[in-house]
Amino acid sequence: GQNIDQPTEMTATEGAIVQINCTYQTSGFNGLFWYQQHAGEAPTFLSYNVLDGLEEKGRFSSFLSRSKGYSYLLLKELQMKDSASYLCAVRDTGGFKTIFGAGTRLFVKA
Amino acid sequence: DAGVTQSPTHLIKTRGQHVTLRCSPISGHKSVSWYQQVLGQGPQFIFQYYEKEERGRGNFPDRFSARQFPNYSSELNVNALLLGDSALYLCASSLETGTSRGYTFGSGTRLTVV
Numbered sequence: 001g002q003n004i005d006q007p008t009e010m011t012a013t014e015g016a017i018v019q020i021n022c023t024y025q026t027s028g029f030n031g032l033f034w035y036q037q038h039a040g041e042a043p044t045f046l047s048y049n050v051l052d053g054l055e056e057k058g059r060f061s062s063f064l065s066r067s068k069g070y071s072y073l074l075l076k077e078l079q080m081k082d083s084a085s086y087l088c089a090v091r092d093t094g095g096f097k098t099i100f101g102a103g104t105r106l107f108v109k110a
Numbered sequence: 111d112a113g114v115t116q117s118p119t120h121l122i123k124t125r126g127q128h129v130t131l132r133c134s135p136i137s138g139h140k141s142v143s144w145y146q147q148v149l150g151q152g153p154q155f156i157f158q159y160y161e162k163e164e165r166g167r168g169n170f171p172d173r174f175s176a177r178q179f180p181n182y183s184s185e186l187n188v189n190a191l192l193l194g195d196s197a198l199y200l201c202a203s204s205l206e207t208g209t210s211r212g213y214t215f216g217s218g219t220r221l222t223v224v
Binding site: 092 | 143145150151152153154155158160165166168200207208210211212213214215216217218
């Protein structure tokens, strides 16, 4: 079967750092994505990992360990506008199916 | 350059009816995927089309079907609507199937079945 787990909700303070974890069990693997989705809007692409290690892009970084079926998204210098849902998604081996987790709702407080 | 466009934006249908949702991908993008998103959940994969052929199908009943046209636009059809089909239907466009750039999503069609 295929399963992607993320915490349901997290709260953090403006200016702080937050780490959103994702564990996955899928029949195949051809990359892991993180998307941001503000309430009432479509998801937007944040990051992509296919090899183990850390990918950094501005205030956002994403890490992958394929042997552990584990990824995290790290958000630094949190801003109020970062309040959103963060979706972890895994693409299967053939590249024809990308499965999403239920998402983590992040609340950033002043 | 236009993004991914979906129509209609909102739709109300009665149980048992049929619905057609439309998507135009970003110019040059050959892959279109359809997702269903229920409030509070992540998007659920329905179909992926690439070069006008179905390349992937999620765990949805046969009431759901789709197709991709020569200009790479796509339609999602749902027959015999059920109350549980009420959701946001998202179209996702990508240049190819194995891209590292992720999907670009349209704003979605909000379907309400009454």
